[in-house]
Structure formats: C-alpha cells, structure tokens
Amino acid sequence: MRPFSYERVPDQAAVRRGVPQSATSRAAPVPTMLLAGGTTLLDLMKLDVLRPERVLDINTLAPKLSAIEADAQGLRLGALARMAAVADDAAVRREFPVVAESLMLAASGQIRNMASLGGNVLQRTRCSYFRDVSYAACNKRNPGSGCAALDGYNRLHAVLGTSEQCIASYPGDFAQALIALDAVVEIEGPQGARRIPFAELHRQPGDRPDVETTLNPGEMIAGFAIPAGPWARRSRYVKVRDRESYAFAAASAAVALDLDGDKVRQARIALGGVATVPWRATAAEAALAGQVLDEASAERAAEAAFRDAKTHGENDYKPELGRRTLVRALLEAKRMEIA
Amino acid sequence: MTSQPDEGGLGRRGLLGVGAAAPFLAPRQAAAQPAPPSLPLKERPDMTLTLHINGKAHPLTLDPRVTLLDALREHLALTGAKKGCDQGQCGACTVLLDGHRVLSCLTLAAMAEGKEVTTIEGLAGADGALHPMQQAFLDHDAFQCGYCTPGQIMSAIGCVQEGHAEKPEQIREYMSGNLCRCAAYPNIVEAIQAAKPQMGRA
C-alpha cells in the first residue's frame, strides 16, 4: 500500500464544504477517498489499483447516517447503515423482501457486518485485469490503454451495456433491488444536497469506462429512499453463482410484482451479474404488463430482456443463464404468500 | 512435477505465486509494461492510538497503513488471527469488533480505535477454561491443520450471537465466509451446533 494520511471527518458540514472527493467521481483519479467499511477501498489500495493520498474516514457520521426507517411512504436507508443490519431488519424483510435478500445473499457474514450501503453501491468491478496492475491494458484503471478482457478471460463479464472499451460487469447485488424499486439516492456535496433516481447514479462504460458514476467531485451519498408500492411485498432476489454462497453473481434477478390474480399489473425487473451497470430490464417489464404470469410469458419476458446481449466467448453462456434466472425469479415471486 | 521450489517458475511455489496474484490469468498474458511509477513518497507522520484488545489497553504508534491484522500480529505478538489471503476472501483473520465478527485484514488499525477487539487469545477464562466454542471444536475434531481455526471459532461465536445458527443449513450459509482448505466443514457445523446451547446470548 502507498503512504496516505488518515483523518476522521469531523461532521457532515465538513463533507458539505467539499473536502472529500469520491473514487468514482468525474474527476477520477483524485487523491482523497472516503472510507466507510473499507472492504472495497482497502482491498483495492493493497492491490495498488486505488491510490488515495488521503483517506477520510466517514464512520464518525454513523450516528446520523445509519437510519433504517420504514413507514407508509416507504423505506429510508442511511448510507452508513451496515449490510447485515438492513438484511436482518424485520420491517425490511417483511415490506421489501428483495432488499433484504439482495443484501443477505451478498459477500459473507463478516463483510456484511463491516460494509455500508453507500460503499456497497460504489463497489468496483471484479474484472481480474482491473484488479491486477501488472496488466497494462485496462481502460477503466488506465484510460486509453485498451481492454484485456475483450479477448481474454471474460467468463464473468457483462453481456448488456458493454462498449468496445469495457465489458466489466457491475458486481453488486443490492443495487438491483434499488433499481427495481425505483429508489432515489440522496447526495450531499459542496453544491448542496440533491436527489436523483438511483438509476441515474451509474454510467455505462461507453468511451469512458473510468468514469463510473454521475457523482461530482466532493459529493457523497447520504442515503437511499425507496418508495412504497403494491409491488414491494411481492419481491424477490434470485442469485446464481459458481458456488452456493460467498461468491459474486454469474446472473441475478430482482423482481417486484403487482398482481391482479394471475395477471401482471406491473412488473419491475432488474438484472445483475450480466450488465455493466445495475440493469433495469424495461423490455421484459413491458412484455409482462397486462399478461397472465406463467412459464410461457415469463420466458417471453426473459427473451426480451436479453435480446440485445453481446457475448465475448467465455461468457457465451450468460444470456441463457440470465434468462433462466429471471424466469425462476418471476415464478417464485408469483408463488410468494403475502400476509 | 519438480520439487524444486522456484526453478523456471513451474515449481509449486511459482504456480502458487501466480495464482495468488491473479487467479484466472495465465502468466504469458501478463503485460510487459511495469506498474506505473509511485507517487512521490511524502513523509506521513505515524499515528498514536490506543487499541482495546481482550480487555487490555495497548498504546501504539503506527503507520496509518497498518491493518488491524498486522497490528495484532506484528506489533502486539497476538498471532492467533491468521493471514490467509489479506483480501477479504478467506476469513482466517476474523476477530470480533464490539462483539461483531469482522475481517481484520480489511480493517485499518485506526478504525478499531475506541472499540473493543476480541481475538482468539481473549476467549479462554482467567483460569484457562476454554470458551464453549473452543471446547466444541476440540470435541468434534473440527479441524485438521488448524490454520483456519481461530477465524472459524471467532466467526462461529459471532454467528451464534447474531442468531444465525438455528439450523445446519443456516450455519453453513452464515459461516460461508470462512474457508477451510482441509474441508473440516461437517465437523465445524457439528461443533457450532454443540456449542450454541452452552453460550449465553452475549
């Protein structure tokens, strides 16, 4: 690890003054990075992928930013709430099962105790070439250097939202629940507070894979707001991976259904493990609207979800795995007993 | 297979070395280019801090880069917590922080200031009586080489205290963050089931 200075942020006002600069902001790379659980940051600092000169520990803000509050409007989650605390929360499990499941099926018991929600949505790709600095060609780590994964090892790489510059998959789970439920992300920074749809937080790689989010320099995530809705209780996260636990998704699906008997009033679908960003499957949602939900209609929706998939050899299996994962998630959500 | 460790990069050590750094990448694909040059090495002052470990205060002067795991092992000679991967992938370094199991390899020592750290060394009673989880691991033969064991035991205590040790399937799921190369898994699950009723919910 390179030398850095460690400071604790005194209060939120200091964040608003704009001291910190986020790892994934437009002006990356920047010398100051925020530290929450450290499970992404310290890992990538040890690997020499991230090189802050100053690490700003925001855990001092935990008393203010750890909310887990469910009411008639919906769910508010502070950026420093820990994954385990949210996954175990009784109201979250009952009212927003997809949120609890996406967190519970991620990482390990230890990591869920450490990791924060804000850090979770900003975790970086697990692309081996991104994580290993001995490979020169990685546009995300080293803009303009090329992409070693295009014709290299890309078994776990994305098939949706890719570009000629980068095919790295977004690795997280929780973000799919946020996308499916139309969450809003609360941001604070030198220009004041703002709220944007969570779906607008992550950027597809395009020709700038190094710029992963729409956060401005100095901004931080304060929390998430998930609106209540008739679909929230009938929601499910299905994750398929190389081993049964403690592995990233090869394919995953977050679904939330508003049903009228067997008929779909509204389906909300997000896909993980297969795309460069948390992926809203709007074509699949449209295919289901007004239809009776059964295996055939679920398969048609899954077909629509992966129509534009682009594979790169080792990940040729992903569209099929992704389709089957989505069909399973839809049928399981339909069968859920809602109290 | 040659038993010569590093000759020609084909020995066991050579392969392990590559494997550890880049699990799926063949060495021949490694770029010829060297890693980019370091940032200018500025002087960073060491930090003075106090860690509370197993009920004792330890004043320390540390480089900010020192992880909790390295502080325990290299600065305090508490070598019970093990360094398996140093990347959050194995659980060998698990300790309790304010009663919650965490990975000490991905925690800066500075982040543990003001918290109570419990390591495997802090489990036995003053009279040497083992913690029920330690005893259960012995009774159920829940290890072979023992390298993962301190992490398994700390994680198992956390798992029970979280209320996630109700059934064998649940134990397997919630203990998945602790890998065992010797695959003592069935006995570990048995040990946890046996120790659970003897542990008060702390």
Ligand SMILES: Cc1cc2nc3c(=O)[nH]c(=O)nc-3n(C[C@H](O)[C@H](O)[C@H](O)COP(=O)(O)OP(=O)(O)OC[C@H]3O[C@@H](n4cnc5c(N)ncnc54)[C@H](O)[C@@H]3O)c2cc1C
């Ligand atoms: C072995 C292993 C397995 C894993 N498996 C999974 C998995 O299966 N599924 C999954 O979803 N995740 C998985 N993870 C990833 C893990 O969930 C993330 O590392 C974690 O959620 C990050 O949260 P953190 O608080 O530790 O973030 P940190 O490491 O502290 O921060 C991450 C990044 O976000 C920035 N940041 C942190 N908080 C804020 C904020 N409030 N505002 C702005 N910027 C901020 C930091 O500067 C940093 O760049 C795994 C990790 C490991 C090591």
Ligand code: SF4
């Ligand atoms: S897929 Fe993206 S992260 Fe991976 S090597 Fe290519 S540019 Fe880098």
Ligand code: FES
């Ligand atoms: S040494 Fe910490 S998880 Fe492996």
Ligand code: FES
């Ligand atoms: S007992 Fe050998 S690694 Fe677990």
